[in-house]
Amino acid sequence: MQTLRLSRVSKTYSNGVKALDDVSIEIEPGMFGLLGPNGAGKSTLMRTIATLQEPDQGELTLGDINIREDKMALRKVLGYLPQEFGVYPKLSAEKLLHYFAQLKGVESKKDRQKIVDFALEITNLSDVRKKSVAGYSGGMKQRFGIAQLLLNDPHLIIVDEPTAGLDPAERHRFLNVLRDIGTNHIVILSTHIVDDVKELCTDMAILNGGKLLNHHKPTDAIENLKGKIWNKVIDKDALEYHVNEFNVISRNYNQDHSLNIRVRSDMKPADGFNVIEPELSDVYFVSLKEDEVHNSNA
Structure with a gap:
């Protein structure tokens, strides 16, 4: 099983805001909660791990992948669900997943169907596979976001503020999906909602002002x-x-x-x-x- 390691990662924006301040942490497979208020630097850290922006300094590795030096190797095993993940065309969930699977290099139609069926089943979207994603509720769109990132069997999954704006029933369904996939992957859940971490995560850290305040198992911290x-x-x-x-x-x-x-x-x-x-x-x-x-x- 691979470990995600960050060592002395820092990022200061051109306006002088220090978004990440010497962050060092090791994250093992399982559900990991990154807690912090809005503006704490959580999204900056998630985007940095996902290779969407460069830190000013620091080292990041996933197993034997040097993330800063080999971004493509990381992207091949990454599933990333940002806070805002786009507007979908008026296509069914099934057709869109086939399209995304092709983009990820799954050429065989038979293999694609197997992967798409699995992604729809684990995200509880099988019954609405023929429905246009554009007409999905907020919670269903979030679950579809998880479905599309599972198509390449990622080793590392990052979800950034995934339950913000969901009603209680949709939030519950979404957290159950994350729980199901969290056993075999590193899943980083970035959130300001303490209950999300309480319900899901076996490991957690608190970030504020770009600094890592602590890193504990929730049970030990309590x-x-x-x-x-x-x-x-x-x-x-x-x-x-x-x-x-x-x-x-x-x-x-x-x-x-x-x-x-x-x-x-x-x-x-x-x-x-x-x-x-x-x-x-x-x-x-x-x-x-x-x-x-x-x-x-x-």
Whole structure:
């Protein structure tokens, strides 16, 4: 099984924005979640791995492929689904997949049919194979995007913000498709939605401001916060006081307009706080808060 290795990858745009800042990581086969807020550098990193843009410095390899020196070798084993992946002509899913398979060098009609049938089946599109892709719903188009990238049996699959804009049912179906293909490939899921990573991924990293903040298995990251996440219900008028006094990492409103605040602390912060079981969202917010504090002290 191949490993994707990135070493000291950096990218600064002409406007001075440092999109990637010395990123080093190893990603093994399976579902890998790349979490970060909008503007964190996730799409830049995905496009760099996919050879769509050059980093300023750093090394990238997939197994024995040097990605910067042999882009075509990487592209032959890559499946990439960007945030926006084009407008399709008014052709059926089946016809379009045959066309894409031909472009990828599958000459035999019999072989193409076998590959197309497999791609439609695994993405749950067999029943609508004769329907025009232009008339598909958002979730169906995303699943079709997965179907077309499976045609060359890729070793590395990159999906960038795939569930943004999907309704809950479509999101659930799409995540099930990714789960099915994630066992035999490196699948990188780039997202700002914590629940996508929680449901799917066995490994994850958090990116913010172009920097890799941490890299853990989700279960280990959650375990590291046991006994350190505290909850308190407060009136909204008391929020400013609590933000100033305690390490508040997140808050949400209750139906009575009171607030639940979650605080990261090694010991009980004060009376009225109760220790609670940490969640993956706590890992995410703690990482962002620690990065914010670090930057403000720098």
